[in-house]
Amino acid sequence: MQQLIGLGMDDVLAEKSLKRGFGWSSQAYWWKDKVNEVPKLGEIQEKLDYLRGLGLDNEQLHQVVKQFPETVGLDLEARMKPNIELMGKQFFIKGKMLPKTLARKPQALGYAVDCQGDCQGDCTRCWSHF
DSSP: OHHHHTTTOOHHHHHHHHHHHTTSSOOTTTTTSSSSOOOOTTHHHHHHHHHHHTTOOHHHHHHHHHHOGGGGGSOIIIIIHHHHHHHHHHHOOOTTHHHHHHHHOGGGGGOOBOOTTSOOSOGGGBGGGO
């Protein structure tokens, strides 16, 4: 929780972000994929450091986690990194545009489905919103 407070969040927002991020409350994104998961030591910091390495500052990180708290619970290797790569290859979002885009549409970090117009019913995780 201290990592999130370090982004300028108050205790209430940091706790709410952890609850959503690790499936302790809302399952709107997770669909029971995560239920009461406990983060590993350093896991949240690793994700925040990765996003900082992409050029996001603390204000943008605060915005990302506030808008899409599930960010803290996403799998870095299986979801976040491939989505960043896809954004660069398919949508040409790189460099200075990447942090701005993530601050506006942080859900893109967690997209897992590309229905390409043939709806699969997993709209909260679909690239069609991008």
